Amino acid sequence: MNRIPMTPEGYQKLKDELNRLISQDRPNIIQAIAEARSHGDLSENAEYHAAREKQSFIEGRIQELQAKLASADVIDPSKINQDKVAFGARVKVYDSNADDEFDFILVGPDETNIKEGKISITSPVGKALIGKQVGDTATVKAPARTIEYEILEIRFD
Numbered sequence: 001m002n003r004i005p006m007t008p009e010g011y012q013k014l015k016d017e018l019n020r021l022i023s024q025d026r027p028n029i030i031q032a033i034a035e036a037r038s039h040g041d042l043s044e045n046a047e048y049h050a051a052r053e054k055q056s057f058i059e060g061r062i063q064e065l066q067a068k069l070a071s072a073d074v075i076d077p078s079k080i081n082q083d084k085v086a087f088g089a090r091v092k093v094y095d096s097n098a099d100d101e102f103d104f105i106l107v108g109p110d111e112t113n114i115k116e117g118k119i120s121i122t123s124p125v126g127k128a129l130i131g132k133q134v135g136d137t138a139t140v141k142a143p144a145r146t147i148e149y150e151i152l153e154i155r156f157d
Helices: 008-037 046-070 124-129
Strands: 004-006 072-074 090-095 100-107 118-120 137-141 146-155
Touching: 004 008, 008 046, 008 072, 046 072, 100 124, 118 124, 124 137, 124 146
Parallel strands: 004 072, 100 118
Antiparallel strands: 090 100, 090 146, 137 146
């Protein structure tokens, strides 16, 4: 089984979502199905069909989360001490073409959030940054242009 790298924060978010689905959403949808069923003919009961569809989604998501949590390889970035970009690193880069600095945090695929600067280690940018040191240049071939990032700082918080 392939292990999925994940920060402790990302692991906890998935656990919290799973607990909410099991303890709140699942009982609520079961109650909604029972209520819709009490309204009579199920073949033409849109409320019943919508509730069953939502139940199917919830059960699928529960299975997906359980599988992700079971294969999670939780890595605490604060315990990593190295001078190369790796999982969990906070990387400050400079893009000379855009004359701008960017901060990225390299996380697992399930934790990606562009608004927070969290990029997946499997993304093109993540792959280009892995293994680089301060002063190195990471080249990312994007559809619109080739981007070159100079590594300014690497931190593991």
